[in-house]
Ligand code: NIG
């Protein structure tokens with residue numbers, strides 16, 4: 484993670500959607516269009532492997548009340564679920580387009596988006612169909628995750644809701660190919676390890692890949708379960724145990740860390756240094772959602788990782804690109820600038836990559852290229 488390959492004074496030749504060649508000065512007359520990085524830094528398109536970017540409404544009152552001492556108990560998920568229930572699919576697409584468009588302008592070319600604010604067959608389907616529409620219309624690679632097990636809706640018994648996830652929602656998600664991953668909020672006061680296991684086994688049986696919101700609020704053994712199920716990733720991990728980290732390593736599960744959430748909630752950060760020292764391929768994500776993190780820039784997340792979790796800038800960049808791509812099983816396609824991989828690039832108006840965390844909070848993005856096309860250019 485700490486070894487970047489940095490090339491100076493090279494050109495990147497793109498053909499179609501891919502990088503064809505990286506090398507010293509190519510002849511500009513032989514190419515159709517040239518993008519001048521103007522001496523800036525070109526990094527791989529950023530990959531955000533954990534977001535809840537499609538939702539309705541906002542929760543600033545809960546946010547401010549929490550800062551006055553109210554603890555975070557996840558109860559606000561139901562408030563967002565009510566707003567989603569009232570929203571039309573077009574409304575979800577419109578707000579999703581705004582948030583995801585802002586992420587793209589911050590250099591994110593690949594993002595995962597979870598459902599989880601529907602909490603019913605209709606609601607979850609509406610969210611995932613909105614993600615599908617956004618995938619068709621935005622110049623971003625979007626990966627959908629079904630998170631029906633995000634909270635317990637009111638008015639239905641716990642076991643009955645879990646049964647409806649397994650017998651109705653997962654089969655519908657499979658039939659309509661609405662998601663690639665299934666995720667469960669496995670934590671204190673949310674889904675128990677046993678409930679999570681039951682849901683994720685059903686999801687796996689339906690051909691979905693697995694993710695977990697694990698050990699965010701308490702060390703309940705979410706990481707150990709992620710290892711047992713050979714999930715693709717275990718996310719959050721603020722309270723993960725030493726045993727949990729060893730299990731992740733053993734099973735090859737990617738830890739996805741979300742420092743923007745720890746920052747927003749005022750909680751201790753995940754033990755990222757310990758994980759890296761154990762040889763775990765740490766990935767970073769925003770967790771952008773209406774309750775616990777409104778940061779949607781991966782550049783800001785890289786800054787937090789460097790300042791608050793003591794990652795080196797090289798480790799943080801790897802975590803936000805190639806390791807994040809691994810957390811979406813897309814490492815063959817995206818996450819690094821390599822011949823044959825997708826031509827997803829971000830041009831930063833910086834002198835070198837070490838300035839990324841230094842200019843924390845600024846948006847030094849001059850241009851974003853996705854699939855070989857310039858999809859964003861800073862105005863002016
Ligand atoms: O990843 N931890 C659980 N779910 C979200 C928060 C959802 C919400 O509060 O709306 C998260 O932080």
Ligand code: FE
Nearest residue numbers: 533535696770
């Ligand atoms: Fe989350």
